[in-house]
Amino acid sequence: MDPPESPPAPAGRPPSAAVSLYEDSPVFDFINSLSPIATPKLLGSAQNVQLFKSSDLVPASSIFTSPQVNPQKEYKPGTRDGYVQLSQGLSPNCQTNQIGISSCYGSPTIASEKCSPSEYATILSQPIPLGSEILGDAKKQDTDGKVDHSPDMGQIKLSSTCYDQNGVDQLDSSTSGRNVQENELTKQYNDDQAACSLSHLISRSGTGDGVMSKLDLSLEAQQLSWKLRSDVIFSKSIMPMAQGNLEDSRRKLLDGSTGCYIQSAADDTHVYYAGAAEGAATNHDPQMLPGVIQSQLVSNEYFFDAFKVPSDGMALSEHHCGGMNRRSLFNEKVQTSDLSGQSVSNLHHTNICGDNYLKPSRSPVYALPGIGLHLNSVVSNASNNMPFTSNPPLPPEHNSPPTIVSCSETGLYSSEVNTLIHDDHSSQKTMPSADESCQESYKKKRRKLQNGDGGSCKRCSCKKSKCLKLYCTCFAAKVYCSGLCSCQGCLNNHTHEETVSCIRKRTESLNPLAFAPTVTRACDSGSDFGDDSNNTPASARHKRGCNCRKSSCLKKYCECFQSGVGCSMSCRCASCKNSFGQRVLLLTTEKMEKEAKSKGTRSKEEKLAFDKQVVISQSGDPPSTEDLFATPSLEPCRSSNLLPSTCSEPPVSTAGCSSQLRNSQSPMKADVLLSPSETCAMEPILVDGLSNIQEVSSSCTTRVKVVSPNKKRVSPLQTGPGLSPIGRSGRKLVLKSIPSFPSLTGDADSEPH
DNA sequence: GAGTTTGAAACT
DNA sequence: CAGTTTCAAACTC
Numbered sequence: 172m173d174p175p176e177s178p179p180a181p182a183g184r185p186p187s188a189a190v191s192l193y194e195d196s197p198v199f200d201f202i203n204s205l206s207p208i209a210t211p212k213l214l215g216s217a218q219n220v221q222l223f224k225s226s227d228l229v230p231a232s233s234i235f236t237s238p239q240v241n242p243q244k245e246y247k248p249g250t251r252d253g254y255v256q257l258s259q260g261l262s263p264n265c266q267t268n269q270i271g272i273s274s275c276y277g278s279p280t281i282a283s284e285k286c287s288p289s290e291y292a293t294i295l296s297q298p299i300p301l302g303s304e305i306l307g308d309a310k311k312q313d314t315d316g317k318v319d320h321s322p323d324m325g326q327i328k329l330s331s332t333c334y335d336q337n338g339v340d341q342l343d344s345s346t347s348g349r350n351v352q353e354n355e356l357t358k359q360y361n362d363d364q365a366a367c368s369l370s371h372l373i374s375r376s377g378t379g380d381g382v383m384s385k386l387d388l389s390l391e392a393q394q395l396s397w398k399l400r401s402d403v404i405f406s407k408s409i410m411p412m413a414q415g416n417l418e419d420s421r422r423k424l425l426d427g428s429t430g431c432y433i434q435s436a437a438d439d440t441h442v443y444y445a446g447a448a449e450g451a452a453t454n455h456d457p458q459m460l461p462g463v464i465q466s467q468l469v470s471n472e473y474f475f476d477a478f479k480v481p482s483d484g485m486a487l488s489e490h491h492c493g494g495m496n497r498r499s500l501f502n503e504k505v506q507t508s509d510l511s512g513q514s515v516s517n518l519h520h521t522n523i524c525g526d527n528y529l530k531p532s533r534s535p536v537y538a539l540p541g542i543g544l545h546l547n548s549v550v551s552n553a554s555n556n557m558p559f560t561s562n563p564p565l566p567p568e569h570n571s572p573p574t575i576v577s578c579s580e581t582g583l584y585s586s587e588v589n590t591l592i593h594d595d596h597s598s599q600k601t602m603p604s605a606d607e608s609c610q611e612s613y614k615k616k617r618r619k620l621q622n623g624d625g626g627s628c629k630r631c632s633c634k635k636s637k638c639l640k641l642y643c644t645c646f647a648a649k650v651y652c653s654g655l656c657s658c659q660g661c662l663n664n665h666t667h668e669e670t671v672s673c674i675r676k677r678t679e680s681l682n683p684l685a686f687a688p689t690v691t692r693a694c695d696s697g698s699d700f701g702d703d704s705n706n707t708p709a710s711a712r713h714k715r716g717c718n719c720r721k722s723s724c725l726k727k728y729c730e731c732f733q734s735g736v737g738c739s740m741s742c743r744c745a746s747c748k749n750s751f752g753q754r755v756l757l758l759t760t761e762k763m764e765k766e767a768k769s770k771g772t773r774s775k776e777e778k779l780a781f782d783k784q785v786v787i788s789q790s791g792d793p794p795s796t797e798d799l800f801a802t803p804s805l806e807p808c809r810s811s812n813l814l815p816s817t818c819s820e821p822p823v824s825t826a827g828c829s830s831q832l833r834n835s836q837s838p839m840k841a842d843v844l845l846s847p848s849e850t851c852a853m854e855p856i857l858v859d860g861l862s863n864i865q866e867v868s869s870s871c872t873t874r875v876k877v878v879s880p881n882k883k884r885v886s887p888l889q890t891g892p893g894l895s896p897i898g899r900s901g902r903k904l905v906l907k908s909i910p911s912f913p914s915l916t917g918d919a920d921s922e923p924h
Numbered sequence: 925g926a927g928t929t930t931g932a933a934a935c936t
Numbered sequence: 937c938a939g940t941t942t943c944a945a946a947c948t949c
Contacts, residue, residue, distance in 0.1 A: 631944075632945075634943085634944080635942080635943065635944085636942090636943065640934075640942095640943080641932080641933055641934085642942085642945090643943095643944080644944085647933095682933095685933095715932095718931065718932075719931065720930085721929080721930065722929090722931080726930080726946070726947075727945075727946055727947085728932090728945080728946060728947085729930090729931080733946090
């Protein structure tokens, strides 16, 4: 594929960076499909467009998102979940820095053997020269192949001006003064891998001298892992909004503003992605997107990520409404990110105290990456193979050209927007009028209509909590209640901002993860369930797990079910029948013994497992009815997703078996068991949830709880002999034991035994 | 729409 | 920290 010709940059625009475009990247096809001139526009006024194979690329995410780089994993262009990642590619020989638009196909990968992750990281942590010198500019490299990062050279600027739907600047981050929030966001994006949408593109400084403003190195580096994604693009319902006053946007862009604007010369359709961590509006036309990307619309990866679109919320589909964008994910990122070396506590503090998302004076980024409780219902849809656009049609009022109000009403909140609205609604709620009942009824009806399946756009109906407790879904999502809520005595509005902030702080101080997303994708926790082809909603897991007793995890009472995810080891549910994947189903020794007695026999494997457990118990953990071992019916090779064993023995080789899971057509059914057949009896194994597994005891999960979702054993012995308090106490401790950050492949060794 | 069920959150 | 109570959403009729 030939590189597209670069048209001359518009007059007055500074010379821009050269850009490399990976020719086998979907985004390249995408761009090319738009227009012959789209690529250069996408890349700003890049005058040097270099093509190279994506196989030459090392996704920045592999460096910055996680230490869990799996060098064995190959970079596979063209896989179904090949979302596109904007990254700073590095040539395999590490001799040049390049800005590349590459495809990121799932888990972080290292495609090159010539450059270690640390080397990449080192390089990427440096200022990256831009300008015409950037590509293949050997003169900027010393003899060692290292890049000369001249301080006065242009640097990549990845955040950009944020436009509203009218193309008006909402925020320009091109200048200094990036605050902590920005870093937080960057962390989030980077950490969550899917944080940034296609809207995050290379943007360039509009400064006349052509020198890019410098970014914090870590920020810059992390931003390099932004993805180009097509998520919201395809949500039809946003199109009218998104296309509002495009001329302004276009003009602004062509005037040299940051951001990216893709224009099709053929029919004047356009795709505009103003990229910024601070949020972005999107103007886009789904029809302009090539099949390779469109086809991913319904992929779960996209589906999930679609909810993570950083945005001011104004350009998002109402299908996104609800919690997807409502729950602040700072906390999670605080847990997971350690990329820039910034103090976690600082971040957290900022999160708690700053309440940035509430204050309109702050950066208007409220839709944050991650999956919160509220997006669960939408996730459920995803699980049901219901793409956004397949949602039931909304009443006409929702199909009308969106306004700020309607946007907020659909549940997509920019806090700013939200705030504006809540001033109105708060008074309504706090000072009920005579029409309150009618109003409530109307709200309910409207909400019902809006919800479609009844769950997409949740609003609270609190009566006693004043919407200041986690009972309140709005409060839990860190958003103000809106006019759609039918709550009574609501204080969760902008009018009571200080109160809300205070309560939030208190709540968070009591439980730092109170506002954390409740669902984490598998890739967030270390590709638990194979590659990204399994990144379905069901391969996500509810972090805290459910505690269902009667619903069998088959109703929305169950948070896992509601989230559309399978139950996990974190769950303490009984009689789990979660259709998205059953919980750990285990046999306790006690039960097994009982069964064995009743049978009068015990299988060889059972005996072996039992013996092993006894050994383990004797060596560390006292015997307990909660000690576990598993059904003997498991396929040994399913241990491909084993937790790192706490045994000294190395994990069973999984090389030959991992494909089974990866290729599983039923990733939702992934589950975890303890296998007696493994070298270590405590190694959980992923099994197909359809397996005929008998749950013998719900109490047996205690031991399991000391295992993090990313298959990490979490120091069960740290608390001394006996049962881990983690197991008993449930949520909080379990959460603390769950590193959202993906685990290292070999981190079992780092775990205390 | 009222009443019931359910499980998370809050409380003791 | 285990047990209980409160709460609001989900569910049923």
